[in-house]
Amino acid sequence: MKSSLQLYNSILRKKQAFSPINPENVRMYVCGMTVYDYCHLGHARVMVVFDLLKRWLRASGFPVTYVRNITDIDDKIIRRALENGESIRSLTDRFIAAMHEDADALGIERPDHEPRATEYVAQMQGMIQTLMDKRLAYRDESGDVNFSVRAFPEYGRLSGKSLDELRAGERVGVSGSKQDPLDFVLWKSAKPEEPADAKWASPFGEGRPGWHIECSAMSCELLGNTFDIHGGGADLQFPHHENEIAQSVGATGEGFAQVWMHNGFVRVETNGQSEKMSKSLNNFFTIRDILAAYDAEVVRFFILRAQYRSPLTYSEAHLQDAKAALGRLYNAVGEAVAVDAINWELDYESRFAQAMNDDMNTPVAVAVLFEMANEINRSQDAKLAARLKALGGVLGLLGRSASVFGKATVGQQEGLSEADIETMIAARAQAKADRDFAKADAIRKQLLEQGVVLEDKRGGATEWRRA
Structure with missing residues (x-):
């Protein structure tokens, strides 16, 4: 069933008929998690939404190659590893395993490829060198290599922001040694206090890749310079995805992703008020917190009850x-x-x-x-x-x-075991046989108070379920 799928393309700001580059291999890349802590509900939404898209594409008759990356090197990871007194690899391995446990519980199928950023540093360095050779990037006085935003005239197409509208200090990091405050880092020069496992040798000096270049290098390596769908949360549209386009198109001269898809924000309702869920507001819930209380x-x-672009x-x-x-x-x-x-x-x-x-x-x-x-x-x-x-x-x-x-029992909730429930149902059946209906009703009520609903069937059988 290869059907008339319509998808909202963020870069065009409208729905359009989905027409894959190669109908025999739809290629999709989704920005994954930065693994220094447990995944929260916002991460769950990204994983569920694009798991569903992959399932629907395959149900519609399209073979799919699905890539969702893992960011396993960045400032937060380095900071957390130092705080814990452990290696970066130990920290990231632990939270990757936790992420997989959470995703498996939610019925999220594993991507076809799940590249770790640290495994693609050579490809990132190659892309950075190409950008420097094309005069789209430069090394500043601090040793960082930055992308020159004003050298890429198409910058702002995805976010709808013109260069004149963008201001330093709002959502773009500022460094005193940048040629322009809008420029963003491709390669971060090593700092003396950073651990050895956060540093790589490179033609631009010892250091590590910036966050944006990771996805450009991994997607192009695994899916080609131009592929069908690039997805992620709405918070990534600017500056992360905008920067990905600039780097990738700047380096390859090709079109990068045809369709850009972004799922909506997760909001939290407290005391009748709704606000965006975020770590800065300390109102986020980890997947594990939620699964402790809900199936x-x-x-x-x-x-899934909410349309993916709507707030949840x-x-x-x-x-x-x-x-x-x-x-x-x-x-x-x-x-x-x-x-x-x-x-x-x-x-x-x-x-x-x-x-x-x-x-x-x-x-x-x-x-x-x-x-x-x-x-x-x-x-x-x-x-x-x-x-x-x-x-x-x-x-x-x-x-x-x-x-x-x-x-089904739920997470870590305590409650009656199946054996306890069956024993009480048997006691109720005996009470009914003895015509002690008050006792039978009391047992039903006691079970209901423990979250167990009884359903009497024809023939005398009683089935039960957890409320």
């Missing part, structure tokens, strides 16, 4: 609502097994595809799933339940049976 699939569903507002109420809504889908699916192949010509499937082809409009796609669930609840149509389960799988959802989902 990982509930968190994935919570992220975090609150306990929204997560509780996502939990209840996902439970309704699971109740409709029951114990069904997904159909082997989705028939996209059928009504529900066709409308689901139309929503996904409209710039991944997941709110509308999810609404189709609930329409199916309502019909299943009316008709008890087992075949429709199998179709619903298959469509849920496209979103990375509904991979379990209703009984397994309903009985």
Whole structure:
């Protein structure tokens, strides 16, 4: 099903029909994490959004090569390693492992390539030398190599900022030895206090790469000078992605990414007020914090219920609502097994595809799933339940049976074990057999207070799920 996918292209500021350079190999690069701490909900959104895009491209019949990088050298990493008294490699290995644990829990498939910046320093140095040879970069008095922004006339196209509008000190770092305050660093000269594992030999002197050059070198090395999709969070649009374009196009003379995609910010709702989630405001939540209280699939569903370019507002109420809504889908699916192949010509499937082809409009796609669930609840149509389960799988959802989902324990929460619950259900059944209905009702109430819902079925069987 190679279909009429429309994607919002940030550089054009509009949706356009997606036309891959090579339909047999869609190439996508997404800016990944800087690994000096645990991933937070903002990172989860980036990973989930582009995991979904990769899944939808493949469901639509496009083979995909997906690259998501890891930044494993920068100021924050060096500072944290020194504070901890450990090597940079030890620190980054530990948080890469933690990132993988979080991503796996959220049902995020591993990228085809996950390059670490420290493994591509030679390619970065080569790109920097090319930029210097083209007089697009220079070495300043401090020993840093900087990109000369005013030597690249197209600078500002992605962000919509003209050079005259940009001011030093706002969002662009300023160094007294730069030729222009808008210039940005490509190679940072080594400082005496920095550890040995933060320094590389180079034609420009000992030092390490700047952050922006990392993604340019890795994407061009793994995907070619021009590729299909470049993604990341909205906070990266300027200056990071703007700088990537300048470096990459400046070095290669080619077009770099055809489509630029940015997911919206995560906001936090507290006391009825919504504000951007950020470490500076100390209002961020790590993925691990959230998974300690909520099933990982509930968190994935919570992220996907919002269209990826819209703000995503975090609150306990929204997560509780996502939990209840996902439970309704699971109740409709029951114990069904997904159909082997989705028939996209059928009504529900066709409308689901139309929503996904409209710039991944997941709110509308999810609404189709609930329409199916309502019909299943009316008709008890087992075949429709199998179709619903298959469509849920496209979103990375509904991979379990209703009984397994309903009985899932959550993170580190304490509660009744399955054995405890079964013992209490047996005691309730005995109370009912003894016609001690007050005791039976008391057991049901006690279980409900512990977050366990009972459902009495025909024939006397009792099923249970966690609320």
